[in-house]
Amino acid sequence: GAVVSQHPSWVICKSGTSVKIECRSLDFQATTMFWYRQFPKQSLMLMATSNEGSKATYEQGVEKDKFLINHASLTLSTLTVTSAHPEDSSFYICGAPTGSSYNSPLHFGNGTRLTVT
């Protein structure tokens, strides 16, 4: 089955520093990847859609300059949380569709637990 690898699985950083999260599709090409954020006991909230070779599309209310997304290749998308603050502490998950049809499930990485102190 399709495998999405996300790294790191957890990270602790100091307030004001930046953190990069990588998402790789291991056995398929992903022209599109989706970045979600989950707060405790809440839903996965779509933050942005990462498109290979073009700019990411951000959801309303998500700061583009704070959450930098780069889709460098067909197998790699990165999310950089810049100048992190404690309120950015959350569980971040990336997902990618494997099919060409829009009716195709997303396959997710195992997520990254970010804690900003």
Next chain:
Amino acid sequence: DQQVKQNSPSLSVQEGRISILNCDYTNSMFDYFLWYKKYPAEGPTFLISISSIKDKNEDGRFTVFLNKSAKHLSLHIVPSQPGDSAVYFCAASANYNDMRFGAGTRLTVKP
């Protein structure tokens, strides 16, 4: 706004019995619906899906029912097994850019 709602945060079922997880949605443009299963500290795992042209899809012990007029879908697991204990998310999509998730229901299957 929450376009996909799972109103039951938790459900407890005895092993061997049926588990029924429910999900409601508000956006009539959604035409593709999915259920995901999630364990702690892991990403969601795709379970089963259904498109709006169907009202039922079955895969082994898992069956998803869709009632478009009521904007309601449900996941039936029968028979339930202790290994099914996890958080289940329903999701709905109109296109790649619009996959929305419910808040999840934690299922506990007791031996």
